[in-house]
Amino acid sequence: xRLGLFGGTxxxxxxxxxxxxxxxxxxxxxxxxxxxxxxxxxxxxxxENVAGAKDRxxxxxxxxxxxxxxxASDVELARSGPSYTIETLRYFQNDSGHNSAIYxxxxxxxxxxxxxxxxxxxxxxxxxFIVMTRPGSKLKNLSSFxxxxxSKEYQYESASNRYHHPGWYSIFCLNxxxxxxxxxxxxKRIRQxxxxxxxxxxxxxxxxxxxxxxx
Ligand code: ATP
Numbered sequence: 001x002r003l004g005l006f007g008g009t010x011x012x013x014x015x016x017x018x019x020x021x022x023x024x025x026x027x028x029x030x031x032x033x034x035x036x037x038x039x040x041x042x043x044x045x046x047x048e049n050v051a052g053a054k055d056r057x058x059x060x061x062x063x064x065x066x067x068x069x070x071x072a073s074d075v076e077l078a079r080s081g082p083s084y085t086i087e088t089l090r091y092f093q094n095d096s097g098h099n100s101a102i103y104x105x106x107x108x109x110x111x112x113x114x115x116x117x118x119x120x121x122x123x124x125x126x127x128x129f130i131v132m133t134r135p136g137s138k139l140k141n142l143s144s145f146x147x148x149x150x151s152k153e154y155q156y157e158s159a160s161n162r163y164h165h166p167g168w169y170s171i172f173c174l175n176x177x178x179x180x181x182x183x184x185x186x187x188k189r190i191r192q193x194x195x196x197x198x199x200x201x202x203x204x205x206x207x208x209x210x211x212x213x214x215x
Pocket of ligand 1: 007008009010011015016017020105106107108109110111132179180181182183184185
């Protein structure tokens, strides 16, 4: 079983997330790809207008409905306390069989802030990473970032486009189609009374309107 875990605030989920999920699933031949909304994102401040966890999970559920291989996961909502990725990875590590490969999927922008995540070095001793490139990212030199902040022992292998470590898991890189969409931009448009059509699935547009989110 090849399992992809795609964590995020999904505030709200948009076509950038969904297209990324489809491309990663295809490139890594994943059997399942779980989108995991954070219940209590440790890094988001209250002034960012974070919708309730249940609403964000419901939006993820609706967005992936009928999409093969993409699923919504409520593991972080089922847990109390802040939503730390290390706990989510350990949960899936314990839950899946020995023959499973677990890939944690993250955009380059989020990866560049990984040093602020709880027990971040442990993450690389727990699962493979897939780092997706995204427009506007500030992290120019991935090699030096990995060597400075994660481990000097990571070596780049161009054939597989990954950083390999003798004792830890790999960090794979994947170029995905750049859809320059962010949840921040969507929330701003809603506040301004502008359309978000074709930035999110129509069902999500409808859900946001019905619930009056982000106004
Ligand atoms: P915000 O603007 O509120 O920070 P966001 O749009 O970046 O939100 P998140 O839920 O914070 O979305 O991101 C979850 C994950 O999805 C992160 O790893 C992020 O890098 C990735 N991601 C976000 N937007 C895109 C996009 N347009 N294409 C590919 N990946 C994306």
